[in-house]
Amino acid sequence: MCLYFPKGFLWGGAVSANQVEGAYQEDGKGWSIQDVMPNGIKGKPTNTPTEDNMKLIGIDFYHRYKDDIKLFAEMGFKVFRTSIAWSRIFPKGDELEPNEAGLKFYDDLFDECLKYGIEPLVTISHYETPLHLAREYDGWVNRKLVGFYERYVRSIFTRYKDKVRYWLTFNEINSILEFPFMSGGINTPKEKLSKKDLYQAIHHELVASASAVKIGHDINPDFQIGCMVLSMPIYPLTPHPDDVIETMKKDHDNTFFADVHVRGSYPGYMKRYFKEEKIEIHFEPGDEEILKNTVDFISFSYYSSICETADPAKKHGGEGNLLTGIPNPYLNSSDWGWQIDPQGLRYTLNMLYDRYQKPLFIVENGLGAVDQLVVNEQGEKLVEDNYRIDYLKEHLIQVAEAIEDGVELIGYTTWGCIDLVSASTAQLKKRYGFIYVDRNDDGSGTLERYRKKSFHWYKEVIASNGQSLFIQK
Ligand code: BG6
Numbered sequence: 001m002c003l004y005f006p007k008g009f010l011w012g013g014a015v016s017a018n019q020v021e022g023a024y025q026e027d028g029k030g031w032s033i034q035d036v037m038p039n040g041i042k043g044k045p046t047n048t049p050t051e052d053n054m055k056l057i058g059i060d061f062y063h064r065y066k067d068d069i070k071l072f073a074e075m076g077f078k079v080f081r082t083s084i085a086w087s088r089i090f091p092k093g094d095e096l097e098p099n100e101a102g103l104k105f106y107d108d109l110f111d112e113c114l115k116y117g118i119e120p121l122v123t124i125s126h127y128e129t130p131l132h133l134a135r136e137y138d139g140w141v142n143r144k145l146v147g148f149y150e151r152y153v154r155s156i157f158t159r160y161k162d163k164v165r166y167w168l169t170f171n172e173i174n175s176i177l178e179f180p181f182m183s184g185g186i187n188t189p190k191e192k193l194s195k196k197d198l199y200q201a202i203h204h205e206l207v208a209s210a211s212a213v214k215i216g217h218d219i220n221p222d223f224q225i226g227c228m229v230l231s232m233p234i235y236p237l238t239p240h241p242d243d244v245i246e247t248m249k250k251d252h253d254n255t256f257f258a259d260v261h262v263r264g265s266y267p268g269y270m271k272r273y274f275k276e277e278k279i280e281i282h283f284e285p286g287d288e289e290i291l292k293n294t295v296d297f298i299s300f301s302y303y304s305s306i307c308e309t310a311d312p313a314k315k316h317g318g319e320g321n322l323l324t325g326i327p328n329p330y331l332n333s334s335d336w337g338w339q340i341d342p343q344g345l346r347y348t349l350n351m352l353y354d355r356y357q358k359p360l361f362i363v364e365n366g367l368g369a370v371d372q373l374v375v376n377e378q379g380e381k382l383v384e385d386n387y388r389i390d391y392l393k394e395h396l397i398q399v400a401e402a403i404e405d406g407v408e409l410i411g412y413t414t415w416g417c418i419d420l421v422s423a424s425t426a427q428l429k430k431r432y433g434f435i436y437v438d439r440n441d442d443g444s445g446t447l448e449r450y451r452k453k454s455f456h457w458y459k460e461v462i463a464s465n466g467q468s469l470f471i472q473k
Contacts, residue, residue: 003470005465010078011411013072013413015417017128018083021085022056027088027101031132032086038052054441076459076463078117079413082109086130094144110160120166125170150215154219165223166224168299170209174230207284209295229300232323233305234247242310243310258298306339342395360409365395366388367388368422371452414434419439435452
């Protein structure tokens with residue numbers, strides 16, 4: 001059977017500001033929480049930025065974005081996902097007026113994309129809350145963050161209303177459950193954070209997200225505003241009904257976020273959870289109404305699947321993207337222990353589409369691996385990343401299967417289309433890109449860019465609108 005990607009499918013790649021830009025205090029930028037996280041999710045944040053933090057320079061995208069976008073255009077990108085660093089626009093987060101130099105940078109960046117017919121897809125908040133909001137207000141635990149965020153989104157929506165159509169409100173919003181500092185700018189250490197405060201912070205983010213949908217649609221009714229969730233299908237470890245129910249409950253922890261974004265109210269299973277845990281969420285007058293501003297589409301990241309069990313003896317964790325679970329005995333893993341499950345992507349697409357009947361957008365998928373830059377006989381420097389090609393190919397075939405299943409999918413952006421600093425480990429050694437960046441974790445390297453084998457492969461995939469995936473070579 002022949003499988004197809006729809007006409008106009010948005011092929012592209014994704015990054016976030018804090019993982020590529022560098023220039024961490026240029027043109028009036030304030031410090032963000034990432035500037036004090038030299039070890040990613042491991043270890044405690046530092047007081048002030050330290051030199052060992054790879055993100056302070058990143059891959060110097062701030063100064064090299066024109067050349068990088070040219071390379072994306074050479075691959076034929078139709079869409080490029082990046083985020084706006086909130087701390088470039090509002091350096092501390094609570095100012096009344098935006099920083100013009102910050103706004104100008106993204107004006108130029110989006111113009112550069114549009115010059116090549118590349119549609120920008122913009123994450124409004126990608127793990128880079130201004131540090132001041134974390135330290136002074138305890139991040140999203142504080143209701144005031146809703147107002148600061150609204151001021152920020154109003155500024156960027158107004159400024160870029162004719163340049164950007166696709167917006168995502170919060171990157172992987174559900175990751176706040178495991179990483180309250182990185183995801184929600186919550187300064188209180190996780191072990192001291194009460195469930196009540198955590199869920200109050202989540203409520204504030206959900207209100208802010210819905211409010212952004214309203215503000216955006218008022219400014220430009222053509223805006224397409226989506227939520228962004230970390231998706232990881234959870235399989236029962238065995239068919240035992242206890243395992244199935246435990247899996248359902250674990251799944252609810254995460255479906256809660258998209259449920260509110262799409263349905264505009266809290267689901268029954270969360271109301272039960274709050275009752276049993278004696279958690280009272282404070283709703284301000286008008287919150288229920290605001291939540292009814294539901295999203296236009298659902299976007300998600302997908303890297304792997306996990307298992308769940310009710311048996312305490314078998315509850316040992318594995319590695320994975322932020323939300324970890326029990327390893328699946330049938331799957332292999334990446335160099336960083338993330339299990340590889342291409343069929344899980346077809347499953348996720350079907351589950352989300354069956355549940356919501358809303359357009360979907362895969363905005364992250366990819367393989368973090370150690371790459372070797374070698375010199376071939378012609379003296380050309382390159383990376384033979386066949387493992388990355390295999391990973392992406394297997395996932396994309398499952399995407400095509402899901403489209404054949406009837407799923408409405410807007411596009412697909414691979415994560416880290418150019419090598420960048422990892423969010424969880426803060427390493428550059430964990431490479432995802434089609435473009436190799438000469439920078440090492442000890443800070444050495446020229447920052448030169450080199451096309452990998454996967455660069456040429458992806459170019460062909462895009463040019464053939466996916467048909468090259470099905471040609472045996
Ligand atoms: C997602 C994030 O969690 O996964 C990205 O949205 C992140 O910021 C990506 O980089 C891959 O994770 P890591 O930890 O390998 O960088």
